[in-house]
Amino acid sequence: MAEKKKIILTGDRPTGKLHVGHYAGSLKRRVELQNSGEYDKIFIMIADAQALTDNADNPAKIRENIMEVALDYLSIGIDPAKSTILVQSHISELTELSFYYMNLVTVSRLQRNPTVKAEIQMRNFETSIPVGFFTYPISQAADITAFEATTVPVGEDQAPMLEQTREIVHKFNAVYGETLTEPQMLLSENQACLRLPGIDGKAKMSKSLGNCIYLSESEEDVRKKIMSMFTDPGHIRVQDPGKLEGNTVFTYLDAFSRQEHFAEYLPEYANLDELKEHYQRGGLGDVKVKKFLNSVMQEELSPIRARRAEYEKHIDQVYEILRSGSETAKETAAKTLEKVKHAMRIDYFRDPVFLAEQKEKFQKF
Numbered sequence: 001m002a003e004k005k006k007i008i009l010t011g012d013r014p015t016g017k018l019h020v021g022h023y024a025g026s027l028k029r030r031v032e033l034q035n036s037g038e039y040d041k042i043f044i045m046i047a048d049a050q051a052l053t054d055n056a057d058n059p060a061k062i063r064e065n066i067m068e069v070a071l072d073y074l075s076i077g078i079d080p081a082k083s084t085i086l087v088q089s090h091i092s093e094l095t096e097l098s099f100y101y102m103n104l105v106t107v108s109r110l111q112r113n114p115t116v117k118a119e120i121q122m123r124n125f126e127t128s129i130p131v132g133f134f135t136y137p138i139s140q141a142a143d144i145t146a147f148e149a150t151t152v153p154v155g156e157d158q159a160p161m162l163e164q165t166r167e168i169v170h171k172f173n174a175v176y177g178e179t180l181t182e183p184q185m186l187l188s189e190n191q192a193c194l195r196l197p198g199i200d201g202k203a204k205m206s207k208s209l210g211n212c213i214y215l216s217e218s219e220e221d222v223r224k225k226i227m228s229m230f231t232d233p234g235h236i237r238v239q240d241p242g243k244l245e246g247n248t249v250f251t252y253l254d255a256f257s258r259q260e261h262f263a264e265y266l267p268e269y270a271n272l273d274e275l276k277e278h279y280q281r282g283g284l285g286d287v288k289v290k291k292f293l294n295s296v297m298q299e300e301l302s303p304i305r306a307r308r309a310e311y312e313k314h315i316d317q318v319y320e321i322l323r324s325g326s327e328t329a330k331e332t333a334a335k336t337l338e339k340v341k342h343a344m345r346i347d348y349f350r351d352p353v354f355l356a357e358q359k360e361k362f363q364k365f
Helices: 022-034 048-054 057-075 094-103 107-112 114-122 137-147 155-177 217-226 247-255 259-265 272-281 285-312 315-343 351-364
Strands: 006-012 041-046 084-087 149-153 185-186
Touching: 006 022, 006 137, 022 041, 022 057, 022 149, 022 285, 041 057, 041 315, 048 057, 048 137, 057 084, 057 285, 057 315, 084 272, 094 137, 094 315, 107 114, 114 137, 114 155, 137 155, 137 315, 155 247, 155 315, 247 272, 247 285, 259 285, 272 285, 285 315
Parallel strands: 006 041, 006 149, 041 084, 149 185
Antiparallel strands: none
């Protein structure tokens, strides 16, 4: 018996340019997984259809960010020779799968989904919830199963969504026979990366709050934002003891700094623990720590900027990567849909048994 292929599905909603929160939380890990050689296929989806569930009155917002997200993907090192980048709305099979899966999920179950509840509250939908948005866990299940994903890299806040997919897979297979692949969750190993705060210290980094550092920003803009970062409001003088908890600068250092950065940019400290200890006992100013963080971040973002600049010169090639990837993904999703319809016994015109049954039923002579 052939060993089951290892397949990853992941993606982002194209509601804006991607920022370092996306990079630390998932994008960097995707490149590592892509280059690990452990996976047979990797699908990376620009989830424009899902983005429209709460932006239906502003499709231009989604349209203008399709290429921005594609450029962000390519600039961080996503390789179209190793990963298939696709546009969700181009894969009509996903909509049909969602329709069939809806019959396997109750309204009360969707209402209990913690991620859905949190997202509804965050968007102030209250009782005016668009049906498409309310049912997006089902749409997500269609995305995952369409590409027979065995692995889905997610943050902890998205774990309930994956659990809902697993429930749908179990229910479908129980009712119609073993057809769908059950996915496993893959969490980041760096806990600091899972929830990178905004530069203002607020828990969430978001475009609407204006507290992001975007992957495509210039060196000077990144420097300005880092130097304005929220630290410890009680750390007024250099000699004052400083707090690490809630200190955005140290959270970013937890996520991005490595041992070799100290030898390169701050040789008086052996590692991050030493830097933290000095800050906590007093005698270390915020400006010095921020300058070190800026050096770390610039080293991380510089090659990303350079790759993006090259791809921006060849937008027609980026367009072709999206078009070709979507066509490849559509072929894969079509095969899954065919298996699903066969399992549900609704593939009437592809199943020769159906006509034979009807003849036997109606032609009694």
